[in-house]
Amino acid sequence: MMAEESKKLITGGRRIDGRALDEIRPMAARTGVIARANGSAQFAMGDTVAIAAVHGPREMHPKHMQDPVRAYLKYTYAMAPFATQDRVKPGPSRRSTEISDVSRQAFNSVVFLEEYPKTGIEVYVEVLQANASTRCAGINAASMALADAGIPMADLIASCSAGKVEGQIVLDVAGEEDTEGEVDLPIAYIPRRDEIALLQMDGLITLEEFKKALELAKQGCIKIHETLVDALKEKYRHIELSVSSARSEDKEDV
Amino acid sequence: MITKLDKEFIRTLARDGKRENGRRFDEFRPLKIELGYAKNAEGSALVTLGETRVLAGVKLSVGTPFADTANEGVLMVNAELGPKASPEFEAGPPSAQAIELARVIDRGIRESKCVDLEALCITPKEKVWIISVDIDPLNDGGNLMDAGGIAAIAALYNTKIPKLDEDGRPMFGTDAGRLKLRKIPVPVTIYKIGSAVVMDPDFEEAEAADARLTVTSVDGFLCAMQKGGTGNFKSDEVVRVVESAYGKAAELRSAIKDALGI
Amino acid sequence: MEGYEENDVTPAQPMDPNSVLVANNKALVTPGELIAKGVDFLPGGGTYKDAGEVRSKLLGIVRLRNDHLVSVVPLSGQYMPFSGDGVIGVVADVQISSWMVDVNAPYIAFLSLSEGVDEYVDLQKSDLTHYFDVGDVVYAKVLSVSKRKDVKLTMRDRVCRKLHGGNIMTITPAKVPRLIGKGGSMIELIKQHTGCHIIVGQNGLVWMKGEKEALAAEAVMMVERESHIDGLTDRITSFLTSQQG
Numbered sequence: 001m002m003a004e005e006s007k008k009l010i011t012g013g014r015r016i017d018g019r020a021l022d023e024i025r026p027m028a029a030r031t032g033v034i035a036r037a038n039g040s041a042q043f044a045m046g047d048t049v050a051i052a053a054v055h056g057p058r059e060m061h062p063k064h065m066q067d068p069v070r071a072y073l074k075y076t077y078a079m080a081p082f083a084t085q086d087r088v089k090p091g092p093s094r095r096s097t098e099i100s101d102v103s104r105q106a107f108n109s110v111v112f113l114e115e116y117p118k119t120g121i122e123v124y125v126e127v128l129q130a131n132a133s134t135r136c137a138g139i140n141a142a143s144m145a146l147a148d149a150g151i152p153m154a155d156l157i158a159s160c161s162a163g164k165v166e167g168q169i170v171l172d173v174a175g176e177e178d179t180e181g182e183v184d185l186p187i188a189y190i191p192r193r194d195e196i197a198l199l200q201m202d203g204l205i206t207l208e209e210f211k212k213a214l215e216l217a218k219q220g221c222i223k224i225h226e227t228l229v230d231a232l233k234e235k236y237r238h239i240e241l242s243v244s245s246a247r248s249e250d251k252e253d254v
Numbered sequence: 255m256i257t258k259l260d261k262e263f264i265r266t267l268a269r270d271g272k273r274e275n276g277r278r279f280d281e282f283r284p285l286k287i288e289l290g291y292a293k294n295a296e297g298s299a300l301v302t303l304g305e306t307r308v309l310a311g312v313k314l315s316v317g318t319p320f321a322d323t324a325n326e327g328v329l330m331v332n333a334e335l336g337p338k339a340s341p342e343f344e345a346g347p348p349s350a351q352a353i354e355l356a357r358v359i360d361r362g363i364r365e366s367k368c369v370d371l372e373a374l375c376i377t378p379k380e381k382v383w384i385i386s387v388d389i390d391p392l393n394d395g396g397n398l399m400d401a402g403g404i405a406a407i408a409a410l411y412n413t414k415i416p417k418l419d420e421d422g423r424p425m426f427g428t429d430a431g432r433l434k435l436r437k438i439p440v441p442v443t444i445y446k447i448g449s450a451v452v453m454d455p456d457f458e459e460a461e462a463a464d465a466r467l468t469v470t471s472v473d474g475f476l477c478a479m480q481k482g483g484t485g486n487f488k489s490d491e492v493v494r495v496v497e498s499a500y501g502k503a504a505e506l507r508s509a510i511k512d513a514l515g516i
Numbered sequence: 517m518e519g520y521e522e523n524d525v526t527p528a529q530p531m532d533p534n535s536v537l538v539a540n541n542k543a544l545v546t547p548g549e550l551i552a553k554g555v556d557f558l559p560g561g562g563t564y565k566d567a568g569e570v571r572s573k574l575l576g577i578v579r580l581r582n583d584h585l586v587s588v589v590p591l592s593g594q595y596m597p598f599s600g601d602g603v604i605g606v607v608a609d610v611q612i613s614s615w616m617v618d619v620n621a622p623y624i625a626f627l628s629l630s631e632g633v634d635e636y637v638d639l640q641k642s643d644l645t646h647y648f649d650v651g652d653v654v655y656a657k658v659l660s661v662s663k664r665k666d667v668k669l670t671m672r673d674r675v676c677r678k679l680h681g682g683n684i685m686t687i688t689p690a691k692v693p694r695l696i697g698k699g700g701s702m703i704e705l706i707k708q709h710t711g712c713h714i715i716v717g718q719n720g721l722v723w724m725k726g727e728k729e730a731l732a733a734e735a736v737m738m739v740e741r742e743s744h745i746d747g748l749t750d751r752i753t754s755f756l757t758s759q760q761g
Contacts, residue, residue, distance in 0.1 A: 150593020155548030
């Protein structure tokens, strides 16, 4: 046990899981994974897996939260009880409440909420398996699920984290890097607009290191954004191949 | 709640480089710190930032450490946004806003490592000091985050550790020495109003803002950050905002040190 | 852009040299994806214009009309009531002088007494459940949708009526045009082969009644499932023929 403390997390520019400093873990993205939801998706980066369901737009509950001019975006982030080594007590915690709220705010900047006044658009994210960057995986799953639900959005949001491990700036911290690392910087990013929709940071970092980490996290988000677009199109790929698609749009009663 | 007209007015002023209160974009309201405001707390501070008033109190107790940090004391930050401080706040369990306030201040203190938690160990694996910092806004005149963060660090600075009796129980009201702070982490929140960025907003300005970024820093390092609000920052804007928050924190730190008599 | 008719042929305008169509007609696009640049292109349904660029709001298929109007046809999503639509609804509540009707949309629809019943009703004596009760299924027209999304229905159209018996199924509202087919060709095909009476609501609810309800339902599901694969009409025809007799 004690010997492990001296174990190096980075050797010769490679991390313990073999990745380069600026490398994201392998990703897997899929949409339409929950049939009963209006939209759904699953996103994995390495051993972190999140699933998202979107219900609505539908009547807003509780009613006093109804906004007469726009939809209310409800975002719930939760951990499955078996997502981590120690069982997670079901129900909201201070941590999950905060993550839900900052994620909700991030999506507020892209969803055309004014198209559905008085309604609620409900996003439910559950982390099925946690190995760092769970809020990022959740946001990526939610981004796809919202698009899958046909919710109008100005853009897809992509999210990933950078960190500082043994004094070096790395992309997408995982495993021991998460527990032993010095800094975690999760962001959510809209590549085309070069906009930061979510940013949290903890740990000691200099201004210069921060700039480097932010840049790296942005690069990660750009790659993730491409993955999200591909996954969304995958489900409908055959349509593009179909020559006679979208032929008749007649709105006729029978 | 502020009206659409108020919002538009604030945004128009901001676009022209002005604020309704006549302050510069990076100008804080006068800061006042009163230590020992709550006599039954082991440490307390009332921070006044213009109309905003936040009281922070520190209570100590003896308890068992967490298994993974068996030789360290425990630090907890909690915040309640009670209706007394604003008609916007509701009674009942902590809102998402209250939780965020507490957690952002908590991360600023924790990540700065300003409190030597190992020094709070009484008997390894068995007995440690548990420090509870409670943030209690008395009036929400905007910028609770910075006022609350300053109140928390001032209250910790003001904290006296009680002596223990023969059975190892704390004798409240006695003084076995001050809680030592190694650094002074200072949060500075920057609010984006249209294309302008302002510091220390009053209530109306905070309501009119699209987004905010809280940057907590100590000498030489940033230690915690949190973006909030439904609007976004351009990425080069983030870098500029972080730089100016870091600079402002240094300025505030010396004012805080003066007020604390360090 | 709502109300822009497909048949409104605008005379060809001189093309602005800086205007470019980036995504092709019928291309599959995702939210935020660039479709066209420049003043020659107008944002239609499912798109928005930002900094002179027309981008998609939705996961859907690009449709270019008259070389100018760019829209995106959604592949998924809820039904949004539109004035004039024929919808199938389920009565959710009976009030003092009106009914609330669930039309499978984000908003519950309102049917007033005067729009619901074509005769004098004395509210002192009459019980509105006599006309429509909770759980009743109606085929109604959307009378109006306000800016704040108050949806009003009417039964004042010869096709509108209470639906008795039969079977109801729900399909993705985005697929309704495919189920109806060009000039009603697809639904006529299913009706002919099954002998069922079928009503398709724009809101994705489909009512069918007849001896071969199950067969009709299967055909409808097939359309929903395979609507974007070529040769749909032929496949539906051979499916229905093979099941006959």
